[in-house]
Amino acid sequence: MPSSHRLPRLASLRPFEHPGYFAVWLGAxxxxxxxxxxxxxxxxYVTQTTGRAESTGAIVALSFLPAVILxxxxxxxxxxxxxxxxxxxGAVLQAALAGVLTVLAFRGQLTVPVIGxxxxxxGCVSTLTYPAxxxxxxxxxxxxxxxxxxxxNSAQxxxxxxxxxxLAAVVLQAGGPAWALFANTLSFFAVLVALSRVVPPARDAAAKLEPLWAGIRRGITVARDDEDISLVLAATFFVAALVAPxxxxxxxxxIRELGQGAAATSLLVTCQGAGAVTAALGVGTLAELFGQRKLRGYAATSIAALSGIYWLAPTLQVAAVCIFFLxxxxxxxxxSLSASCQNRVPRQLQARMGSxxxxxxxxxxxxxxxxxxALADRVGLRFVTLSTSAIFLALVLTTRLLRPARFENEHTLQAEVQPFSDNAH
Structure with missing residues (x-):
């Protein structure tokens, strides 16, 4: 008889059968x-205080900037x-930063520069600790x-x-920004509780002997020398630059193309998230059916087409359906791209590949x-986004033509990468 925690039967939910994973996933x-x-x-708060979209965008950019460097x-x-x-x-540090915002908000001393x-x-703390x-x-x-x-993890x-x-809309209406910030401060304790329930596997003590910068160079070298990882990272960059915007x-x-407002924006964001959560429930079955590498190839080809169809949507209703599938x-x-980076290396290098x-x-x-x-302001949003979708599709088709083996079944490289030792350089 199966143990009590083996509840999921759908292939995509198999990781939930491991209690430690489910606890951390739920805390996250x-x-x-x-x-x-x-x-x-x-x-x-920033938009209402400054009245400028540029200021709101700058705050968002400040939280993402550290990822490029750190x-x-x-x-x-x-x-x-x-x-x-x-x-x-990392969770403790983020809770402390959220707590500072909360205290300042309750005391009426919150300012845009402090928020920045x-x-x-x-962003620095998140970048430095998320790979772990x-x-x-x-x-x-x-x-x-x-x-x-x-x-x-993407689904959560x-x-x-x-x-x-x-929930933010409800809390802001009832009590204002301070209570939303307070809720975020408390939420980090869910991560700490979840981590306390996890017993990670034993790790190679030799990995701790590797100097920090040597460890960074080693990760970059492994990624550079492994053709599959290099290709996956290149694909990630082009997806991010050409499609993900x-x-x-x-x-x-x-607002500009569909003539709608904030409610329509919220609807499209929600539909995108709902599509992602739905896909997470079926991705395991698809991977078993096609294999991870073939599935990645099909997804790379179809995303360019779906992106183009979304940008051509004439109405909000059509756009909502399109962004669900997108x-x-x-x-x-x-x-698939993220898992491929980590699956090609032993566990002691997985965080570096993830970073x-x-x-x-x-x-x-x-x-x-x-x-x-910037280009959309000059030549039109649809023209720019349709062009980038077409460029990405051309790149995928060219890669399929020149390197068809990269779209067949894959194997991992974990046995081929040797762990760090005192003699490694």
Whole structure:
């Protein structure tokens, strides 16, 4: 008879059969809901205080800027220290930063510059500690379930994207920004409780002997020398730069092209998140049916077409349906790319691969959304986004033609990468 915790029967939910994974996943969901509550509250506060969209965008940019520079450092630190303790340390720091905002809000001393500084610091902490969290999740499931683990982690982020803004709207209406910030502060304790219930597997003590910068160089060298990882990181950059800006440009599309407002923007964001959560439930079945590499190839090809159809949507209703499927396709593709980076290396290098993936994703997205937004003001949003979708489709088809083996069944490289030792250089 199966044990009591083996509830999931759907293939995509198999990681939930591991109690440690489910506890951490649930704690992360609670924290993510709190983070979205804070994001909405701060966005409303900054916009109402300054009356400038530029100021709101600058606050968001400050929270993402550290990822471009600090991601490799975060990955090396996560592979150097005990991941559970390191992730807990990051949660404590983020709770402290959220607490500062909460106290200032209740005392009526909150200012836009203070929000900017704390957003930047929070981005630094998140960048430095998130690789440990992601690698810890990977440790809690067998290697063959890593893709499912990554997909479910993406699903909890998108579920937080759905629930957080909804709760924020209620709290802001009832009590104002201070109470939304207070809820976010409390949410980090859910992560600490979850981490306290986890017993991570024993780690190689030799990995702690590797100097920090040597660890960073080693991760970059492994990624550079492995052809599959290099290709996956390149694909991640082009997805982020050419397709992913559909996320950040939702308000522009809803207001300028569809003639709608804030309600339409919220609807499109919610539909994207709902599509991602739905895809997470089926991605395991699809991976078993096609194989991870073939599924990634199909997802890369179809996302360009879905992106183009979304940008051509003539009405809000059509756009909502399109972004639901686009959000689902995006989750399948990005979770597969992320899992591939980690699945090619042994566990002591997984956080470094995850950090390189985050760095490439952040850099590509920041560049893409800024350039596409700037060009849209000059030549039109639909023209720019349809052009970038076509460019991405051309890149995928060219790669399929020149390197067809990269779209067949894959194997992992874990046995081929030797762990660090005193003689390694």
């Amino acid at each position: 969901l609670v924290s993510n809901i709190g983070t979205w509550m804070e994001t909405v509250a701060m966005g409303v 991601s490799p450092v975060g990955g090396a630190l996560a592979d150097r220290f005990d991941r559970r303790a390191y992730a807990a340390f 500084v704390i957003s930047f610091l929070n 969290f992601g690698a810890l999740l990977a440790e809690l499931v067998p290697p063959e379930e890593l893709h499912l683990s990554t997909s479910l 982020f998108n579920l937080g994207r759905i629930l957080g803004p909804t 559909f996320i950040g440009l939702v308000p522009v599309f809803a 959000g689902a396709n995006y989750l399948v593709l990005m979770s 390189l993936y985050s760095m490439v994703l952040g850099a590509g997205y920041a560049l893409g959304v800024w350039v596409q937004g």
